Amino acid sequence: MFAVYAARIDRDQPLAGLELGELPAPEARPGWSVVDVRAASLNHHDLWSLRGVGLPEDRLPMILGCDAAGVDADGNEVVLHSVIGQTGHGVGPKEPRSILTERYPGTFAEQVAVPTWNILPKPKELSFEEAACLPTAWLTAYRMLFTNAGVRPGDSVLVQGAGGGVATAAIVLGKAAGLRVFATSRDEAKRKRALELGAVEAVETGARLPQRVDAVIETVGAATWSHSIKSLRPGGTLVISGATSGDRPSHAELTRIFFLELKVVGSTMGSKDELEDLLSFCAATGVRPVIDEVLPMDRAREGFERMASGGQFGKIVLRNS
Numbered sequence: 001m002f003a004v005y006a007a008r009i010d011r012d013q014p015l016a017g018l019e020l021g022e023l024p025a026p027e028a029r030p031g032w033s034v035v036d037v038r039a040a041s042l043n044h045h046d047l048w049s050l051r052g053v054g055l056p057e058d059r060l061p062m063i064l065g066c067d068a069a070g071v072d073a074d075g076n077e078v079v080l081h082s083v084i085g086q087t088g089h090g091v092g093p094k095e096p097r098s099i100l101t102e103r104y105p106g107t108f109a110e111q112v113a114v115p116t117w118n119i120l121p122k123p124k125e126l127s128f129e130e131a132a133c134l135p136t137a138w139l140t141a142y143r144m145l146f147t148n149a150g151v152r153p154g155d156s157v158l159v160q161g162a163g164g165g166v167a168t169a170a171i172v173l174g175k176a177a178g179l180r181v182f183a184t185s186r187d188e189a190k191r192k193r194a195l196e197l198g199a200v201e202a203v204e205t206g207a208r209l210p211q212r213v214d215a216v217i218e219t220v221g222a223a224t225w226s227h228s229i230k231s232l233r234p235g236g237t238l239v240i241s242g243a244t245s246g247d248r249p250s251h252a253e254l255t256r257i258f259f260l261e262l263k264v265v266g267s268t269m270g271s272k273d274e275l276e277d278l279l280s281f282c283a284a285t286g287v288r289p290v291i292d293e294v295l296p297m298d299r300a301r302e303g304f305e306r307m308a309s310g311g312q313f314g315k316i317v318l319r320n321s
Contacts, residue, residue, distance in 0.1 A: 001025040004108035004300040004318070005063045006050050006101075014050035015304055023063065026105065026113035031090045033072055033116045035080065039132040039294075040068040040107040042307050042316045043165060044244060045099065054102045065108035065318075066100050069122055069131035077122040079131045079279065080107065080114055081272045090115025099136075099269065108300060110320055120276055123283035133289035133315040134278055136269065137165030141173055141217070142278045143270035144239045149215035153178030156213040158231050160184050161220040162194040162202060163313045166241060168290045170217045171197045176287045182209055184224070193313050197290065215239065225249035229256055237263040290314030296321060 001023065008017035028034050046064045049055045055062055066082040082100045085091040100106040100114070122131045144166070145151055151174075159170045162185040174181040175198025183194040183202045191202035201210065205224060212233040218224065221243025228238050230253070257264065270278075282288065292312040295303050296319055303316040 001110040003063045005061045009052035011051045035070045037070040038128040040065045041132045063105035065106035067135045068107035069128045081118045089117035125283040129317045138169040139270040141169035144267045148239045148265045148267045156180040158182045158213045158216045160224045163190040222246040222249040226251045229253040234260040239265045241267040
């Protein structure tokens, strides 16, 4: 079958290890199901995989892609929860949880195999392309906001780095949930888009906000860490799920953290139940993922290049014809 995969690890030039071509199709095994992929979306996790983060060379070639929506063997339209082994279904009793593309081939292919437990019905209100955006970036944002930040309607939230998949999702979900959302970006066009999506104000990265916020959604890391801490009200919560600019800020702001009794919470992906709630939330409210571009699977390299350059706003989706 046709697939998009990591053939080599290159930490400095990750796209040098990206290949498109034929690989063996997955086979069904006890407790697992094979799904025909209709659409799959890109995540920065795919670039990290090409750098060898979470993907050792002895597992190459590895089909990339965490997210997908498609059709199962019975003809049902489905969405995949991409965390494998979260509750032990389909894996050995001592196997740690992993994300597709780390231990098991991913979704950038004509077919993918996952534990049957990981399959959820796709709401009829969502297209395959829309549904394929939800299981990683949007689920991460959902968990960050509603589980780990614990915000309620009327609370204020700062979203760092408007334009990225998680940040865009946080703006849209926050607006739909009645939050007062602020956003930052170095790019004027991305700040404008953030306002169009529902942010009450979008400012330059590092600029002072008109008020301190209840929570910060942080995926940028070192470049925005100090600003995130300084933007919180006393007792506020910073939730972090990524560090695209690096994980070693020059100022940890420890004094401010303990003096103002701030909370710093790590967040990774989300549960199957949270994904089910997110799917229902989108279907019921009309909220839809922001899609930057839809490309046929055989043009995946273009999507990777656009994501690597940081030029996208929202999700890049690959489609099987």
